[in-house]
Amino acid sequence: MSLTNASPEAAASSAKTASFTLATLPASARNAALETIHAALSEAKDDILAANAKDLEAARKAAADGSLSQALVSRLDLGKKGKWEDMLKGILDVRGLDDPIGQVQMRSQLADGLTMERVSCPIGVLLIIFEARPEVIANIASLAIKSGNSAILKGGKESTESFVAISKAISAALEKTEVPNGAIQLVTTRDAISQLLDQDRYIDLVIPRGGNELVRYIKGATKIPVLGHADGICSIYLTASADKDKAITGVVDSKTSYPAACNSVETLLVQDTALPTVLPGIAAALSEKGVSLRCDPASKAALASLSLPNIQDAVPEDYDTEHLSLTLSVKTVPSIDEAISHINAHGSHHTDAIFTSDKAEAERFMNEVDSAGVYWNASTRLADGMRYGFGTEVGISTNKIHSRGPVGLEGLTIYKYKIRGDYQPTTGYGEGEGKIPWTHARLPL
């Protein structure tokens, strides 16, 4: 691992070379490297949190004068309850997972004496560009090493102090392991992003971890495939048959447990018949938690008698906005058809839920909503690699290919086909006189 000032091209090239070695290391060597990283970070906790405090102080100042969002400050805070422990636990969780590499996913006999296997293997070189969230470095380094991929990390300037402190600890740790030096590259060169995005010869996948603007910029600026999500406009469709009391818990958790997260709910779609029955309790509970509601006329009217503070008129843009704060857009819909159409048109295909007691309605919603996560009576905040049991996550993808939803280890692998034969000519196979038939028989794994 190196904290490098090398050119982006040199960093990418050496990461590629290292990837060939890393891909052939046994699981034991990759796991040992993770243990070494874990120990080094534990030991360096005080230094890292002190560095993070400097980043935080600068960020809070920037937030105070309006040049940085409060959401970003929140993401930066490594000292936030449980965050440090989660980061360290994530490394050991990843080590404890099954080796994703070398798994035979399919085995078949193509024809007599001709067998084929599909075997999982690393992707190659990953480029991870992140804004805040300094814990991403430890996450990505562990996931990359476990999955046999090289990784190039480029952090945002807001997390520079944390980034340098964490990377120093990881760098020193990796010197004691079999993981080759170039496998994890930390690029600190200013303005390196556009040059890194040109390295499609060496880099196989870009994973942006940041806001909408960053992701859109990256998608437009590179030929390399990009895995990630731009927005996180998640919705809950609240029906009249939802459990009145439990629905309060579900909506409050989805909105308030971490408003800056991409899996927080931003739009509450309310079935018209639920306006007088289920909505008021939810609105009151949200209001108590400090949530502002941006209501359409029907939902506003339904809540009028409660005299809640923080009720505002919604404007059309509210339904296309990721608030990332204690604000929730509320819209009344006459039916599940309208709810599904609204979500498919205005949502970001991330995570959407229906609250209902009707199983058939729930199944229809889950089948027809075109999102990575479709939930029945569950909090949108569940959309997370740890919560899904993947050990940790490299990000959440709203792509329609490769990996969708929380991306864990499996999303960092691809496969190759191995065929073993006896020099048979392909022209000898087929149907008809004198041809050898294909068997295409699945063999046990």
Place this chain on the structure above:
Amino acid sequence: MSLTNASPEAAASSAKTASFTLATLPASARNAALETIHAALSEAKDDILAANAKDLEAARKAAADGSLSQALVSRLDLGKKGKWEDMLKGILDVRGLDDPIGQVQMRSQLADGLTMERVSCPIGVLLIIFEARPEVIANIASLAIKSGNSAILKGGKESTESFVAISKAISAALEKTEVPNGAIQLVTTRDAISQLLDQDRYIDLVIPRGGNELVRYIKGATKIPVLGHADGICSIYLTASADKDKAITGVVDSKTSYPAACNSVETLLVQDTALPTVLPGIAAALSEKGVSLRCDPASKAALASLSLPNIQDAVPEDYDTEHLSLTLSVKTVPSIDEAISHINAHGSHHTDAIFTSDKAEAERFMNEVDSAGVYWNASTRLADGMRYGFGTEVGISTNKIHSRGPVGLEGLTIYKYKIRGDYQPTTGYGEGEGKIPWTHARLPL
């Protein structure tokens, strides 16, 4: 299905709308549509081949004056032995495959009362851009319908007559099915490609079927993920322990059975100790088939006594060239290390083979060569969806994500996560006093 003159944006938008309906059609309706298409094409065979003959005639003229490659003419020919029958058989093969949609790939209990399923679903809208190969229309239409995806097809001008004839037949056939009208869009508008590539709001995946230049242009011109391959520079590493007689069959098949195909071998790497033993018989057999050899000095010297015609001096660019014709680059290497390095640096990560009697050497080659297909004593021409038993193929991918190698039905699907719960707050889970533990237990499928 419509052969449309609508704007690219309108075509993409209506394909997206249709995709939501198509995604919910049962397998029986999608399979019935394939049978209807099969019958319609069988019936229209004479008309389609007559149209194809017109395309071929124009292409042959263009090839004669040098404005079109012979490889493209070869790809255009729908009357070529077995091609029509393969196209029709492909449709029924696809119909006969298991439904790729709605498959539960993973089921787990996240915690008590909270279950998660990963279920396969269509990607959405595919954009297929192809140059020649008119059979692509039938292939793509069947694969898209079977997998519940909408498809927008844009053909090259060389195959216009064939394209119109095939699409007329398919279009009339689909009118009798439940597949919605907008699900298969055939765009004939000139110069529509750049506008189609801007429709990232509606189109989820671009699949170019054409040469290097087309693929590179597309990758640089769109934010939509692109699945495909640019080059097909496949290599065979011939070792001294290869079976002398069988190796002749293997190399001749890899080079001559369809030189215009992307899976034909372009480079023969020869272990130095194999120069006097294994190479001469292969060179003589290739020469007899009309293959020109571009040799490095060592291999040229080894063949000098044979006085073969068509032996030329290789230039460095030969090892980075997809000849797509009866030309083969030959290079001498001292060891498997050099062979692997050469392939990883100069190949196109498509399909590469080792010819050897040494199992350990073969396994090492297959593990370390970074290609979609890695073969031991097998022809590179095996890299094909039909030969792999996928029913047909949508293309061959050298991407490092999603789908690699021949892409069949599975490559046209993604998945969603369905979670069923009871409104539990996520804040209630975790470790420690009063927290509910995650179970993350795999459940049977």
